[in-house]
Amino acid sequence: MAIDLRSDTVTKPSQAMRDAIASAPVGDDVYGDDPTVNSLEERVAAMFGKEAALFCPTGSLANQLAIRSLVGAGEELIAETNSHIVRAELGAAAVFSGITTRTWPAKNGLLKASDALEIARPNSGPYLVSTTAIAVENTHNFGGGTVQPISEIAALRKGADEIGVALHLDGARLWNAHVASGVSFAEYGKYFNTISVCLSKGLGAPVGSLVLGSKEMIASSRVWRKRYGGGMRQIGLLAAAGHYALDHNIDRLAQDHVRAKKIAVALAAIDSSLIDPATVETNIVGLDLAKFAFSAADFAAKCKENGLWISALGPKYARLVTHLDFDDAQTDESIEILKRCLKA
Ligand SMILES: *Cc1c(COP(=O)(O)O)cnc(C)c1O
Numbered sequence: 624m625a626i627d628l629r630s631d632t633v634t635k636p637s638q639a640m641r642d643a644i645a646s647a648p649v650g651d652d653v654y655g656d657d658p659t660v661n662s663l664e665e666r667v668a669a670m671f672g673k674e675a676a677l678f679c680p681t682g683s684l685a686n687q688l689a690i691r692s693l694v695g696a697g698e699e700l701i702a703e704t705n706s707h708i709v710r711a712e713l714g715a716a717a718v719f720s721g722i723t724t725r726t727w728p729a730k731n732g733l734l735k736a737s738d739a740l741e742i743a744r745p746n747s748g749p750y751l752v753s754t755t756a757i758a759v760e761n762t763h764n765f766g767g768g769t770v771q772p773i774s775e776i777a778a779l780r781k782g783a784d785e786i787g788v789a790l791h792l793d794g795a796r797l798w799n800a801h802v803a804s805g806v807s808f809a810e811y812g813k814y815f816n817t818i819s820v821c822l823s824k825g826l827g828a829p830v831g832s833l834v835l836g837s838k839e840m841i842a843s844s845r846v847w848r849k850r851y852g853g854g855m856r857q858i859g860l861l862a863a864a865g866h867y868a869l870d871h872n873i874d875r876l877a878q879d880h881v882r883a884k885k886i887a888v889a890l891a892a893i894d895s896s897l898i899d900p901a902t903v904e905t906n907i908v909g910l911d912l913a914k915f916a917f918s919a920a921d922f923a924a925k926c927k928e929n930g931l932w933i934s935a936l937g938p939k940y941a942r943l944v945t946h947l948d949f950d951d952a953q954t955d956e957s958i959e960i961l962k963r964c965l966k967a
Contacts, residue, residue: 647863659859671812675841685819696721732766768907
């Protein structure tokens with residue numbers, strides 16, 4: 624069977640997770656009656672020290688609800704150039720909320736507070752767009768699973784407070800950042816006005832994200848979620864998968880990180896221009912194929928023929944993501960396939 628490292632979203636719910644889904648108590652969540660959803664929202668809000676949370680079908684919706692609560696129409700959100708909110712949400716902030724974005728570039732997506740603060744322009748008056756929020760992605764997906772230093776996050780909060788700008792955390796893979804850095808969820812929670820987290824990435828749930836913020840922000844986001852068409856009924860079935868994932872699948876992310884590092888070390892030994900293993904802190908291995916004759920798409924096609932699925936995310940950039948349906952034996956097998964395909 625093919626090994627699929629295109630993303631950590633490709634995992635399938637385990638039998639134990641399916642059992643948890645099957646036995647979940649449910650109710651109509653649009654009426655606020657689903658006990659499993661309510662307990663998941665309370666649980667995740669408490670983990671991060673936030674007042675409230677809202678269960679969403681996708682991380683994109685969770686991000687969009689958060690940023691529309693922080694940034695008005697005709698105002699701007701600033702973010703790193705390759706952030707998911709800017710590149711992978713299909714212009715949702717502009718289409719649905721009238722929000723413009725401006726970006727700063729950072730190698731591997733690594734946060735430096737000064738990069739963001741230097742381009743922030745709050746209260747710009749009648750001629751220029753005013754910055755009202757900054758988004759931070761942790762871990763940074765297209766940056767290669769980069770963990771953002773807590774010292775830079777703290778410095779960004781301090782600088783943002785001085786100029787009256789809000790902070791949003793796109794924490795789709797914050798679980799990985801927590802496991803890699805040892806920084807607590809409550810510590811991350813302290814620095815951000817709003818947070819989104821995904822249950823459907825490394826944690827292995829089939830669906831589900833949450834947006835976190837103040838009681839008032841979540842009450843308003845509940846209205847907007849319905850308006851976007853995201854009001855769901857007996858959705859405790861999916862919230863139960865989320866509870867299961869939080870109970871069982873956080874600490875084991877360390878194994879995904881070890882396997883990603885092993886792949887990076889093996890590939891760097893073939894050609895050090897492919898990847899610097901020191902940059903592989905979590906479950907994402909980004910390969911720079913600039914020195915090779917073939918494109919990332921050709922390389923991905925070649926790997927697929929050999930039983931390994933990977934992503935081509937740029938002309939010369941390929942990405943592999945380890946996850947809970949990927950074990951040690953498959954790690955060794957993947958390395959062999961990658962070596963073979965790099966030589967071809
Ligand atoms: C996956 C992801 C999201 C959310 O994606 P959905 O497919 O909408 O659930 C948001 N931010 C980052 C960084 C992601 O990797």
